[in-house]
Amino acid sequence: MTAIDFTSFVDRLASVSGETILPFFRTALAIENKQAGGGFDPVTAADRAAEDAMRQTIRNVFPEHGILGEEYGAEHTDAEYVWVLDPIDGTKSFIAGMVAWGTLIGLMRFGEPVFGMMHQPFTRERFTGDGGAAHYRGPAGNRDLHVRECSGLADAVLFTTSPLLMNKADRARFGKVEKAVKLSRYGGDCYAYCMLAAGHIDLIVETEIKPHDIVPLIPIITGAGGVVTTWDNGPAQAGGRIVVAGDSRVHQAALGMLKS
Secondary structure (H helix, E strand, O other): OOHHHHHHHHHHHHHHHHHHHHHHOOOOOOEEEOOOOOOOOEEEHHHHHHHHHHHHHHHHHOOOOEEEEOOOEEEOOOOOEEEEEEEEEOHHHHHOOOOOOEEEEEEEEOOEEEEEEEEEOOOOEEEEEOOOOEEEEEOOEEEEOOOOOOOOHHHOEEEEOOHHHOOHHHHHHHHHHHHHOOEEEEOOOHHHHHHHHOOOOOEEEEEEEOHHHHOOOHHHHHHOOOEEEEOOOOOOOOOEEEEEEOOHHHHHHHHHHHHO
16 A cells, blocks of 8 residues: 555545644634743643644544654554644644644655645645645645745745744854845745745744644645755654755855854
């Protein structure tokens, strides 16, 4: 069985999670802070209910599969197939009523990302990829996703969630890249990655990324022709410090600055 056999099931997971989340959006929901000792890492009932709904669906259909989720951790992750779930990537945007959030659903086989979806139920958009191709479905119609060409940093549009999430040393390295690009913007979370796959953004630089933040996005980015690595130019599925680019020339230029 190959990853393409799971396409309809991923759509089912997206629908289940979206139906669970939407009743909470732009309501006066309770917010908890998961980060002890300072900082703010919010979680809501919507996050937990959506992940629980997806987990139950996976267990019912594929009981032999593993699951790794943001809210309820890991189970049976030594399985051939492991689902990687982030019910609401961009919870800070979600609680502020902004639309730059989405549900991330990824599938790994033997530890490698083979399929991914970002579902934004409020805007009714789905971005999918299998590493070989990437696609968009939504109110604007259905189309293939392709990154755009960009000759270098001077012509690049850069996104990061926030430099304040970086430690002092990493923020200094990021600052060098930011000074070299044409335009930098903050925010976006998973939505920014999908806009890179769609050819609207050229570069994303992040730190403190968790596997559930990046695994579902890797097949979308690479399927659209982009590059996803760590700052050390290694595999990105374990998270950490991440560089994503639509053009390999921009990727190499950013790596050069981030390593220095």
